[in-house]
Amino acid sequence: MIDCCCTGRSEKDNEFCAYRENDKVIEHIENTPSASSRTDLLGEGACGGNKILVVDDSPVYRKLVEQSLSAERCALLFAKNGREALDLFAKHQPALVITDWNMPDMEGPELCKRIRHDFPDCYCHLLMLTSNSGKEKIVEGLRAGADDYLTKPFDFGELAARVGVGRRIVELHRQIQEKNRLLEEMALTDALTGLPNRRAIDIWASRQLSAAARHDFSFWAVMADLDFFKKVNDTYGHDAGDTVLKTFAEILTAQTRESDMCARLGGEEFLVMMTHSDKEGAETAIERIRKQFENTKFAFGNHTVTATASFGIAGFRGTKPPDWNALVARADTALYAAKDKGRNRIECELETEI
Ligand code: GH3
Numbered sequence: 001m002i003d004c005c006c007t008g009r010s011e012k013d014n015e016f017c018a019y020r021e022n023d024k025v026i027e028h029i030e031n032t033p034s035a036s037s038r039t040d041l042l043g044e045g046a047c048g049g050n051k052i053l054v055v056d057d058s059p060v061y062r063k064l065v066e067q068s069l070s071a072e073r074c075a076l077l078f079a080k081n082g083r084e085a086l087d088l089f090a091k092h093q094p095a096l097v098i099t100d101w102n103m104p105d106m107e108g109p110e111l112c113k114r115i116r117h118d119f120p121d122c123y124c125h126l127l128m129l130t131s132n133s134g135k136e137k138i139v140e141g142l143r144a145g146a147d148d149y150l151t152k153p154f155d156f157g158e159l160a161a162r163v164g165v166g167r168r169i170v171e172l173h174r175q176i177q178e179k180n181r182l183l184e185e186m187a188l189t190d191a192l193t194g195l196p197n198r199r200a201i202d203i204w205a206s207r208q209l210s211a212a213a214r215h216d217f218s219f220w221a222v223m224a225d226l227d228f229f230k231k232v233n234d235t236y237g238h239d240a241g242d243t244v245l246k247t248f249a250e251i252l253t254a255q256t257r258e259s260d261m262c263a264r265l266g267g268e269e270f271l272v273m274m275t276h277s278d279k280e281g282a283e284t285a286i287e288r289i290r291k292q293f294e295n296t297k298f299a300f301g302n303h304t305v306t307a308t309a310s311f312g313i314a315g316f317r318g319t320k321p322p323d324w325n326a327l328v329a330r331a332d333t334a335l336y337a338a339k340d341k342g343r344n345r346i347e348c349e350l351e352t353e354i
């Protein structure tokens with residue numbers, strides 16, 4: 001049974017020879033319907049979910065595994081030792097690894113441990129395929145990080161079925177990860193404007209504030225609040241109010257740098273975090289925002305409407321950063337001064353001299 005692996009389909013003989021004759025890094029793909037889709041599966045844009053890494057120092061067993069998975073739509077990668085396996089894993093992040101136990105440089109359990117340790121964020125299904133059939137070996141393999149264990153000589157159908165199970169688990173894992181990512185994104189995003197929310201800016205700005213102290217760059221917190229916004233809602237309706245809020249958010253984003261952060265705190269209150277700018281620069285940037293918003297015309301029914309906003313700025317530069325909330329409170333005080341002085345204006349708090 002083992003020997004007949006060399007009598008494979010002639011079209012593929014060259015590839016088989018490649019790993020038998022050269023006996024070095026083997027990285028080729030199989031089991032795909034056409035030459036072009038092979039490239040698709042292994043190329044840059046390919047999903048790791050299609051890739052299976054087969055690690056075995058025996059060319060015969062590599063071939064047997066390949067034959068047993070011939071009906072699977074997947075890209076097979078081959079390594080003949082642990083080192084090659086780790087290199088290929090780093091490069092392709094395969095969804096599944098089928099590994100032998102006894103190899104020249106590294107034993108299968110050691111490879112499982114290394115993959116689990118070195119790639120903690122890249123979940124894959126590890127299947128150990130070995131002639132070690134003792135119960136204590138199975139336990140050792142599973143404890144080392146393998147998810148499944150199959151003994152040689154193996155049944156083609158059983159390996160293919162177990163690979164199917166592994167792929168299902170990996171796919172479920174991927175879906176959960178994607179849902180978690182979306183939930184995390186939602187937890188940090190304001191649904192109406194798409195801006196980061198209070199939670200997001202609190203996390204990011206606190207970190208940036210520490211960085212500003214450590215690397216000596218300036219840091220600004222700018223509170224913004226739309227003027228008489230209740231009137232917009234009361235006169236033109238909530239949808240009109242929402243349009244104004246979204247437009248203000250767009251202007252904030254367009255007029256600040258990528259490295260800055262604009263957030264909606266709730267209602268018609270926004271908070272901007274800016275760095276690497278002196279006081280004049282910060283004021284100029286905010287003035288651009290104030291002006292552009294003031295000049296924006298909204299058409300609600302037969303009415304052309306304009307809106308304005310007030311801004312309060314507080315800054316920091318030095319080696320001892322203030323608490324982020326304290327800095328926001330100072331910006332809020334400046335905002336209240338802007339409201340007091342007639343709205344549609346910018347006030348910078350007095351303590352700020354940068
Ligand atoms: P001031 O100039 O003093 O800031 O007055 P204001 O009317 O802007 O402030 P006030 O706090 O009295 O009113 C804020 C309004 O914001 C009240 C509420 O109807 C409106 N608002 C809060 N959240 C939303 C929202 O998500 N969408 C809309 N359309 N309106 C909102």
Ligand code: MG
Nearest residue numbers: 225226227229
């Ligand atoms: Mg307001």
Ligand code: MG
Nearest residue numbers: 225267268269
């Ligand atoms: Mg308000």
